Structures are given as structure tokens and as C-alpha cells.
Amino acid sequence: MSGGARVLVLGAGVAGVASAYFLARQGHQVIMVDQASEPGAGTSHANGGQLSYSYTDAFAQPAMLKKLPGLLLGRDPSVVMSLSPSLIRWGLAFVSQCTAGRSGTNSRALLELALRSAELLGGINREAQLDYSHATAGKMVLLRTDAEVQGAQPGIDRKTAAGCEVRLLNRQQAEAIEPTLAAMPEPYTAAIYAPGDEVADAGKFCRELSEWLQTRGSLELKLGTRVDGLLRRNGRVTGAKLGSEELEADAVVVCLGGASASVVAPSDIPLPIYPVRGYSLTLPPGPRSPRVSLTDVKHKIVFSRLGDRVRIAGFTDFLGNSESRIRRRVADLTNTAWWLAPEAADYAQEDHQPWSGVRPMTPDSRPRVGATRTPGLFVNTGHGALGWTLACATGQDVARAVSMDT
Numbered sequence: 343m344s345g346g347a348r349v350l351v352l353g354a355g356v357a358g359v360a361s362a363y364f365l366a367r368q369g370h371q372v373i374m375v376d377q378a379s380e381p382g383a384g385t386s387h388a389n390g391g392q393l394s395y396s397y398t399d400a401f402a403q404p405a406m407l408k409k410l411p412g413l414l415l416g417r418d419p420s421v422v423m424s425l426s427p428s429l430i431r432w433g434l435a436f437v438s439q440c441t442a443g444r445s446g447t448n449s450r451a452l453l454e455l456a457l458r459s460a461e462l463l464g465g466i467n468r469e470a471q472l473d474y475s476h477a478t479a480g481k482m483v484l485l486r487t488d489a490e491v492q493g494a495q496p497g498i499d500r501k502t503a504a505g506c507e508v509r510l511l512n513r514q515q516a517e518a519i520e521p522t523l524a525a526m527p528e529p530y531t532a533a534i535y536a537p538g539d540e541v542a543d544a545g546k547f548c549r550e551l552s553e554w555l556q557t558r559g560s561l562e563l564k565l566g567t568r569v570d571g572l573l574r575r576n577g578r579v580t581g582a583k584l585g586s587e588e589l590e591a592d593a594v595v596v597c598l599g600g601a602s603a604s605v606v607a608p609s610d611i612p613l614p615i616y617p618v619r620g621y622s623l624t625l626p627p628g629p630r631s632p633r634v635s636l637t638d639v640k641h642k643i644v645f646s647r648l649g650d651r652v653r654i655a656g657f658t659d660f661l662g663n664s665e666s667r668i669r670r671r672v673a674d675l676t677n678t679a680w681w682l683a684p685e686a687a688d689y690a691q692e693d694h695q696p697w698s699g700v701r702p703m704t705p706d707s708r709p710r711v712g713a714t715r716t717p718g719l720f721v722n723t724g725h726g727a728l729g730w731t732l733a734c735a736t737g738q739d740v741a742r743a744v745s746m747d748t
């Protein structure tokens with residue numbers, strides 16, 4: 343592997359910042375560009391905070407086919423859909439991934455990335471000693487029906503075989519570990535428990551790691567700078583257009599999340615990314631705040647303890663880039679979480695730090711990482727609902743691809 347190339351990283355979310363870290367480690371000169379005034383201001387800003395290393399199954403599963411008619415008919419309040427040609431195209435590709443074979447392959451690939459990410463994040467923690475509310479909180483996924491409980495076992499077996507500590511708990515066992523569950527009014531039957539899963543503030547990580555890299559002279563950061571396109575010469579990408587400025591580089595890594603396809607051409611690499619909107623609140627803890635991070639599959643809501651705050655995130659809205667329903671959906675999320683886990687947070691607080699972002703989802707839930715057909719152009723994008731969990735492994739992968747090509 344060679345180092346010493348001048349590499350432009352476009353986008354300073356978790357994907358971009360992790361790419362910058364591994365590129366810098368490999369001896370490259372890294373310049374990271376973002377239109378926002380600080381790193382981690384996009385979808386990485388206030389996500390669910392879960393490093394769900396053992397809960398990375400692809401969304402496209404055979405069981406999804408049965409759920410689709412109900413979702414299309416609007417019967418699940420945690421999903422809102424507005425059909426459009428781009429959603430129909432994406433949806434058809436998603437359905438093609440809902441076979442047992444493809445969902446198995448996709449889920450295994452995601453698990454490999456997640457477990458490697460866990461190792462790599464541990465390495466960053468030891469080296470950089472950053473403060474981003476990182477904790478090994480463990481994670482519980484709440485199950486309500488017998489079908490969910492039976493359906494969980496093959497996944498638990500696969501993850502155990504891959505080295506994860508994952509087990510099924512009955513209600514009493516779950517409540518003994520996480521007392522806030524006892525205050526939940528809606529009955530659940532069991533919980534999948536992964537004691538080694540972690541939580542951390544992704545936005546803070548982006549800011550802290552960028553600053554650490556800058557302090558060491560390993561990163562030049564250009565904030566408040568919009569990327570308008572790529573520079574191309576003789577069939578090669580040679581840099582990026584930043585307003586009136588043209589910035590030349592030996593390699594360009596696109597990490598623009600949901601906006602990646604606006605600069606990458608389908609002839610470079612197809613990026614079948616659909617923006618799936620979600621929302622979050624960040625509140626002071628309630629009288630029985632969860633220590634373990636919780637995922638409620640039915641309501642599509644997660645609860646994570648991030649330092650002295652509780653992050654509540656959720657919903658899966660297929661509305662393209664429209665922002666018209668954000669206020670209403672944040673109110674829906676607040677009301678649902680308050681009813682679901684009344685003692686988890688201090689919901690009466692006026693400043694509940696409402697936030698919304700779009701998950702850059704691919705039909706197979708797998709990010710697109712590495713070289714493209716166009717020399718000089720690399721991508722690290724399409725992390726969907728798992729960008730924080732997968733960021734370190736994909737950052738390492740794209741840095742390796744750049745090193746092999748420059």
C-alpha cells in the first residue's frame with residue numbers, strides 16, 4: 343500500500359470523518375469538505391446513537407413481503423409513504439432483495455462490517471481518547487408476538503456463531519436487567535439482549551475526531567463550502583468544484599450521504615439511494631431512564647442513554663426530500679414515546695431538541711464502498727439505518743481502496 347496522495351473527502355458525516363481518519367493513518371494528505379459550519383451536521387447529527395453491532399440484519403427480508411400491503415395502505419403509524427417514480431423504482435429493487443438467499447447474504451455482509459467496526463472504534467478510542475458519550479450499554483430488542491420470538495432464533499444462532507454475545511430473555515429476565523421496562527404499558531413477550539452493544543453520540547464523534555486529526559496536522563477542513571460537482575479530465579476525476587473554486591486532488595472520496603448521487607454519475611457507479619426520513623428528541627432522563635439501549639420494533643423507536651441525556655429516535659418515512667411533515671412527525675414521535683416508555687425521559691421539557699434526518703438507504707441495506715469505474719473517484723455512502731454502526735469498517739475499506747489505486 344502506498345500513502346502520500348492528496349485526497350479530497352466530500353462530506354463530514356460519520357462516513358466522511360471515518361474515511362478521513364483511515365486515509366490519514368495511511369499517510370495521505372486529507373482535505374475534507376462540508377457545506378455545514380461543523381462536522382456531523384447532517385444525518386449523523388442526532389441519530390439514535392446505537393452502535394448496534396449485533397442487530398444489523400438487512401431490512402429486505404422475506405417477511406417484509408407480507409408487511410408491504412399494510413405499509414402501502416398506511417396501516418403502520420410509524421411509516422408514512424408518498425409514492426413517486428423514484429420510490430417505486432427503489433421499492434421494486436428492494437422487493438427483489440427480499441428472498442431468503444439475498445437477505446442472508448446481505449445480513450452476513452453487514453454483520454462482518456459491524457463487528458470489524460467495533461474493533462476499529464475500540465482502536466480509535468485507545469488512540470485518541472475522545473469524549474463523545476461512548477458506553478457499552480448493551481441493547482435489547484423488544485418482541486411482542488410469538489412469530490417475532492420464533493423468527494428471532496435463526497438470527498441469534500447466526501450472530502452467536504459469528505462471535506456475538508446475544509441471547510433471548512423472557513420478560514422477567516429483561517426487567518431484572520432494565521427496570522424501565524416494567525413501566526411500559528404495552529405488553530411485550532421477550533427481548534433479544536446483546537450486552538456488548540454500545541451507544542455514543544455520532545455528531546460529537548464527528549466533531550471530536552475531526553478536531554483531533556486537525557490538531558495533529560493530519561486533516562485540512564473546509565467547512566461552509568458547498569460541493570457543486572466533480573472535476574473531470576481525460577476520463578478521470580481530478581478534484582471537485584466548490585462554488586467558484588476548483589480543488590484538485592489525486593483521489594476524491596464521495597461521502598455525501600443522501601446527496602451522493604447528485605455528484606456521482608450512474609456511469610461512475612449506480613447509487614440506488616433513497617432518503618428515508620427519521621426524527622429524534624434529546625431529553626433529560628426521567629425517573630426510570632433506560633441504561634440499556636432499547637429498540638421497539640413494532641413502533642420503530644429507539645431509546646439510548648447518551649451521557650446525561652436520553653436520545654429517542656425513530657419512524658421510517660418515505661417522503662423523498664420533502665420536509666413538510668417534520669413538525670407533525672416530531673410531535674407523533676414525542677407522543678408515542680411518552681405513552682410507550684413514560685418514565686424513560688422528562689417529556690414535559692419544552693426544549694426537547696427536535697431533529698430530523700434522512701437515512702441514505704440502498705435496497706439491500708449495504709453501503710457502496712470503494713473504487714468506482716472512473717479512475718480517481720471513490721465512494722463511501724448508502725449506509726442507511728446503520729451508518730454509525732458501520733462507519734469505521736467502511737472508512738477503513740475505502741482508505742485501503744484509495745491506497746491501492748494511488
Ligand SMILES: Cc1cc2nc3c(=O)[nH]c(=O)nc-3n(C[C@H](O)[C@H](O)[C@H](O)COP(=O)(O)OP(=O)(O)OC[C@H]3O[C@@H](n4cnc5c(N)ncnc54)[C@H](O)[C@@H]3O)c2cc1C
Pocket residue numbers: 352353354355356357358375376377378381382383384385386387388389390391392393394567568569570597598599600601618619620621622644655656698699700701702722723724725726727728729730731732
Ligand atoms: C432518525 C435516525 C436514527 C438513526 N439511528 C441510528 C443508530 O442508532 N445507529 C446507526 O448506526 N445509524 C443510525 N442512523 C443512520 C445514520 O445516522 C446514517 O447512516 C449516517 O449518519 C450516514 O452518515 P453519512 O456520513 O453517510 O451521511 P451524513 O451524516 O448525512 O453526512 C453527509 C454530509 O455531506 C454534507 N453535504 C451534503 N451535500 C453536500 C454538498 N453538496 N456540499 C457539501 N457538503 C454536502 C452534509 O452537510 C453532511 O454533513 C439513524 C438515522 C436516522 C435518520
